[in-house]
Amino acid sequence: MSPPGSRPQALLDALRSLLGAGHVLQHDADLAPWTRDWRGRYQGRALALVAPGDTRQVAEVLQLCGAHGVGVVPQGGNTGLVGGATPDASGEQLLLSLRRLDRVRSLSAADGVMVAEAGCIVQAVQQQAEAQGLLFPLSLAAEGSATIGGVLSTNAGGTAVLRYGNARALCLGLEVVNARGEIWDGLSSLRKDNTGYDLRDLFIGAEGTLGVITAASLQLYARPAAQRTALAQLAHVGDAVELFQRARGALGAGLTGFELMSGHSLQLVHQHFPQLARPLQPGAPWWVLLELSDDEGEEHARQRLEQVLGDALEAGLVRDAAVAQSLAQARQMWALREHIPLAQASEGLNIKHDIAVPISAMAAFVEGTAELVLQAVPGARLIVFGHLGDGNLHYNVQAPQGADAAAFLQRHQETCNRVVHDAAAACGGSFSAEHGIGQLKTPELLRYKSPVALEMMRSIKQALDPQGLLNPGKVLPVRWR
Numbered sequence: 409m410s411p412p413g414s415r416p417q418a419l420l421d422a423l424r425s426l427l428g429a430g431h432v433l434q435h436d437a438d439l440a441p442w443t444r445d446w447r448g449r450y451q452g453r454a455l456a457l458v459a460p461g462d463t464r465q466v467a468e469v470l471q472l473c474g475a476h477g478v479g480v481v482p483q484g485g486n487t488g489l490v491g492g493a494t495p496d497a498s499g500e501q502l503l504l505s506l507r508r509l510d511r512v513r514s515l516s517a518a519d520g521v522m523v524a525e526a527g528c529i530v531q532a533v534q535q536q537a538e539a540q541g542l543l544f545p546l547s548l549a550a551e552g553s554a555t556i557g558g559v560l561s562t563n564a565g566g567t568a569v570l571r572y573g574n575a576r577a578l579c580l581g582l583e584v585v586n587a588r589g590e591i592w593d594g595l596s597s598l599r600k601d602n603t604g605y606d607l608r609d610l611f612i613g614a615e616g617t618l619g620v621i622t623a624a625s626l627q628l629y630a631r632p633a634a635q636r637t638a639l640a641q642l643a644h645v646g647d648a649v650e651l652f653q654r655a656r657g658a659l660g661a662g663l664t665g666f667e668l669m670s671g672h673s674l675q676l677v678h679q680h681f682p683q684l685a686r687p688l689q690p691g692a693p694w695w696v697l698l699e700l701s702d703d704e705g706e707e708h709a710r711q712r713l714e715q716v717l718g719d720a721l722e723a724g725l726v727r728d729a730a731v732a733q734s735l736a737q738a739r740q741m742w743a744l745r746e747h748i749p750l751a752q753a754s755e756g757l758n759i760k761h762d763i764a765v766p767i768s769a770m771a772a773f774v775e776g777t778a779e780l781v782l783q784a785v786p787g788a789r790l791i792v793f794g795h796l797g798d799g800n801l802h803y804n805v806q807a808p809q810g811a812d813a814a815a816f817l818q819r820h821q822e823t824c825n826r827v828v829h830d831a832a833a834a835c836g837g838s839f840s841a842e843h844g845i846g847q848l849k850t851p852e853l854l855r856y857k858s859p860v861a862l863e864m865m866r867s868i869k870q871a872l873d874p875q876g877l878l879n880p881g882k883v884l885p886v887r888w889r
Contacts, residue, residue, distance in 0.1 A: 416455055416476075416478070416500070418476065419455075419472060419473070419476040419478055419502075420432065420434070420455070420456060422472050423456070423458055423469065423472065426465060426468055426469070426472070427458060427459070427460060427461070427465060427469075431458060431459045431460070431461070431508070432456055432457075432458050433456060433457040433458075433459075434455075434456045434457075438457070439453075439454055439456075439457055439503070441486070442454070442457055442483060442486060442503055442505065443494065443495060443503070444494065445486070445488065445489075445491050445493070445494045446486060446487050446488065446489065446550075447489055447753070447757075447760075448757070449491060449757075449848070450491040450494040450847065451494075451497075452494045452495035452496050452497055452501075453495060453496075453497055453498065453499035454481070454495045454499065454501055454502065454503045455478065455499060455500055455501060455502050456502060456503070457502075457503040457504075457505055458502060458503070458504055458505065459505040459507060459508045460504070460506075460508065460509070461508045461509070462509065463509070463583060463585065463591055463622040463623065464591070466504070466506075466509070466585045466620055466622055467585045467589045467590065467591050468589065469502075469504060469589075470585055470586075470587065470588070470589040470620065471588070471589030473502055473877060474587065474588060474589060474875060474877060477875065477877070478500065478501070478502050478877065479500065479501040479502065479876075479877045479878075479879075479880040480501070480502050480504050480620075480877055480878060480879070481493060481494070481495045481501050481502065481503050481504065481616070481879055481880075482504045482506065482557070482561070482616035482620050482621075482878075482879060483503055483504065483505050483506065483558075484506055484507070484526065484527065484554065484555030484556075484557045484558030484559075484561075485507075485529070485550065485553040485554045485555045485558055486553075487550040487553050487554045487558065488558065488562060488843070488844065488846060489760065489762070489843045489846075489848075490840075490843050490844050490845060490846030490847065490848040490849055491846040491847040491848050491882075492561075492562065492615045492616075492844055492845070492846030492847065492879070492882050492883075493558070493616075493846075494847070496880070496881060501880065504620065505527075506525075506526040506527040506555065506557050506620075506622070507527045507555070508527060509525035509526050509527040509528075509557075509622055509623070510525055510527040510528050510529070510532075511524075511525050511528070512524050512525075512528060512533070512536050513525065513623065515536065515537070515540060515628075516597070517540050517541070517542060519597050520542065520627060520628045520629065520630075521580060521597040521625055521626065521627065521628060522536065522537060522544065522625075522626045522628055523595055523597075523623060523624070523625050523626070524536075524556050524623065524624060524626055525556070525557075525622065525623045526555060526556055526557025526558075526560075526620075526621050526622050526623060526624070527555050527556075527557065528555060528556045529551075529552065529553065529554070529555060529556075530544075530546060530548070530550075530551040530552075530554050530555065530556065530559060531551045531552045533556060533626065534546075534547075534551070537628050538631070540628075541630075541631055542628040542629065542630065542631060543628060543629045543630065543631045543632075544578070544626060544628055544629075545568045545571070545572040545578070545629060545664075546559060546564070546566055546568065546572070546575060546578055547566045547567050547568050548564060548565070548566035548567065549746045549749060549750075551566075556624055556626070557620075557621045557622070557624075559575045560575050560576075560579055560582070560611075560612050560621055560624055561611070561612070561613070561614065561615050561616050561621055561844075562575075562613065562615060562842070562843065562844040563575050563576050563612050563613035563842070563844070564842055565795065565798070565800060565841065565842035566795075566842075567665050567667060567699075567745075567795065568664050568665060569795060569797075569798045569800070569842075570663060570664060570665060570666060570795070570797035570798050571661055571662075571663065571664040571701070572629070572664070574842065575612065576609065576612045576613065577627075578626055578627050579608065579612060579624050579625065579626060579627070580596055580597055580598065580599070580625040580626070580627055581594045581595045581596035581597065581598075581608060581624065581625035582594050582595065582607075582608050582611055582612070582621055582623070582624050582625070583595050583621070583622045583623035583624070584611050584619040584620065584621055584622065585619060585620045585622055586618075586619045586872060587618075587619065587872060587873040587874070587875065587877060587878050591622075592607065592619070594607060594608055595623060595624075595625050596625060597625050610868065610872075613844070614883070615844050615845065615846065615879060615882050615883050616878060616879040616882070617869060617873065617878050617879045617882055617883050617884070618868065618869065618872045618873060618878065619872065619873075619878065620878070632662075632701035632702055632703060633702060633703050633704055633705050633706075634701075634702045634704070634705050634706040634708070634709040635664075635699060635700065635701050635702070635709065635738070636699070636700045636702065636706070636709040636710055636712075636713045636731060636732065636738075637665075637697065637698065637699050637700075637731075637732040637737075637738035637741050637742065638697075638698045638699075638700075638713050638717060638729060638730065638731045638732065638741075639687050639688055639695060639696070639697055639698075639729065639730050639732075639741045639744075640695065640696045640698065640717060640720070640726045640727075640728070640729040640730075641688055641692035641694070641695055641726065641727040641728045641729070642692065642693070642694045642695070642696060642725065642726055642727060643692070643693055643694065643727060644693070644694065644771065645668070645694060645770060645771040645774045645775065646771035647694070647725045647726070648668050648694055648696050648770075648771075648796060649767060649768075649770050649771055649796070650725055651696060651720050651725050651726065652666050652696075652767070652796055652797060654716060654719065654720060654725075655698060655716050656797075658712070658715070658716050659700055659712060659713075659716065662700050662701050662702055662703075662709075662712070663698070663699075663700060663797070664699050664700065664701045665697065665698065665699030665795075665797070666696065666697075666698055666699075666795070666796050666797035667696065667697040667698075667745050667793070667794070667795060667796065667797075668694065668695075668696055668792075668793060668794060668795075668796035668801070669694070669695040669696070669697065669744070669745060669748065669792075669793040670693070670694060670695075670790065670791065670792040670793060671690070671691065671692055671693045671694065671695065672789060672790060672791055672792075673748045673751075673791050673792065673793045674690065674695060674744060674748075675690065676748070676751040676752065676755060676791060676806075677744055677747045677748055677751045678690065679751065679755075680747075680750070680751040680754040680755065681747050681750070681751060684740070684743055684744060684747065685740040685743075687730045687732075687737065687740060687741055688728055688729075688730055689728075692727055692728070696796070697741055697742070697744075697745050698713065698716075698717075699738075700712060700713050710731060713731055714731055717729040717731065745793070748791065748793050748802075749802075752791055752804060752806065755806060755813070756806075756807060756813030756814070757807075757813040757814050757816075757817045758791070758804050758805060758806045758807070758813065758817070759804065759805040759806075759817060759820065759821050759824045759825070760802065760804050760843075761801075761802065761803040761804060761805075761824075761825070761828045761829070761839070762800070762802055762839075762840055762841050762842060762843040763800075763801055763803055763828060763829070763832040763837055763838060763839055763840075763841060764798075764799045764800050764801070764832070764837050764838045764840075764841035765799055765801065765832055765835050765836070765837035766799060766835060766836055766837065767796065767797075767799050769835040769836070769837070770796065770799070770801075772835070773801075773831060773832065773835055773837070774792060774801075774803075776831065777803065777827065777828060777831045778790055780827045780831065781805060781824060781827050781828065784820075784823050784824070784827055785805065785820050785823065785824060787808035787811075788805050788806065788807065788808060788816075788820070788824075789805070789806040789807070789808065789809070790803070790804070790805060790806075791804040791805075791806050792804070799837075799841075800841040800842055801841075803828055805820070805824045805828075825839075825852065829852060829855075829856065833856055838856075839852045839856055840852070844883075845882065845883045846882055846883070847881055847882055850881070850882070850883065850884070850885050853883065853884075854885070865883075865884060866884065869884055
């Protein structure tokens with residue numbers, strides 16, 4: 409056996425021989441974009457970054473890493489928010505980039521299925537579907553850089569979950585390389601396949617800790633004949649909940665988006681992005697963004713949406729509202745929602761919470777938690793927004809105006825987490841709705857998951873990755889045995 413100090417060099421030599429020297433990066437300048445997470449919370453070091461060109465090469469990389477006992481951190485677009493794709497600080501882990509696996513292998517309009525590799529950008533998949541008159545409905549702010557493998561490994565949500573479900577609901581089958589470097593071909597296009605354990609669902613949401621997703625069969629839908637978007641101003645979260653119930657009752661499955669935004673969120677957007685259009689005058693405490701997909705046409709969609717909003721105005725639920733009259737106006741409305749995370753990043757580090765609560769508890773949660781947070785952290789700014797229609801809120805806490813954001817984060821992170829996550833749990837909610845666990849939320853998983861659930865998760869990890877080399881330290885702690 410080679411002495412320990414020679415193993416990394418032997419591994420790197422083998423990787424260069426397999427992939428070519430141009431696809432094995434070691435210099436700090438080359439690694440810098442990939443060893444830091446999107447939020448700037450985590451800065452790691454890597455032994456190297458490797459970029460296989462196909463599934464067989466991914467399998468051979470994992471075989472080599474298993475033989476050398478080297479941990480592997482899979483990475484797609486590096487747009488995650490919980491440090492799930494960032495290596496640790498040891499410099500001993502290998503970054504496995506899937507960005508070269510970017511082919512659409514097939515698209516069947518008859519089946520409504522596209523088989524796309526893990527490195528395909530979400531937006532590119534949307535465009536390929538659109539070119540065939542079909543719809544891939546997963547939509548999120550990072551869709552221009554997030555990859556299919558990444559959104560499946562985190563079971564991402566986005567703005568259309570209300571109608572189409574999250575990433576799991578849009579995936580019919582997977583191709584996965586396991587920890588032993590074996591390829592599982594589970595690329596089924598069947599809606600019904602009741603043949604034993606559903607292995608697919610083990611890997612979706614597992615953040616690369618059980619296997620590496622290399623391709624997926626994605627479910628496509630018929631494109632709606634028309635879409636209409638509207639923006640409404642409200643006084644209370646309770647009014648937004650009632651508006652949602654009215655809209656869902658009147659529009660049914662056509663209601664594809666229902667986003668809640670606090671007035672403070674939009675103030676931050678206008679502060680950092682003053683060039684964005686303002687469809688309504690600012691000043692309202694709460695805003696709602698609605699989207700209707702209609703199977704008949706533009707005029708029918710407009711009438712239905714205007715009827716819902718008109719009734720809500722008469723009932724006193726809505727202060728003011730605007731219905732987009734063009735695609736350009738709809739994009740302007742969505743731009744306000746999509747720029748909230750960017751405005752927060754421009755303002756400085758903040759304490760993010762990606763929580764889910766029952767819709768029936770939404771108003772009480774928002775009001776009660778705000779009081780508790782401000783008691784614990786006077787002067788903090790609450791930036792609350794998210795997908796009210798599926799109960800997912802981004803309940804973020806920004807430092808007081810002019811305060812040192814980094815110092816604020818370090819001092820108050822744990823306190824705010826306890827307040828927000830305890831409040832979510834108390835009403836039957838979750839501390840993670842769509843961002844995953846990564847390394848940021850591992851302590852929360854241990855705190856809020858039941859011992860029975862944790863033991864089952866540990867048993868699955870032990871069975872599928874006995875060496876603990878797949879994305880070490882993510883989801884379950886490093887020394888979980």
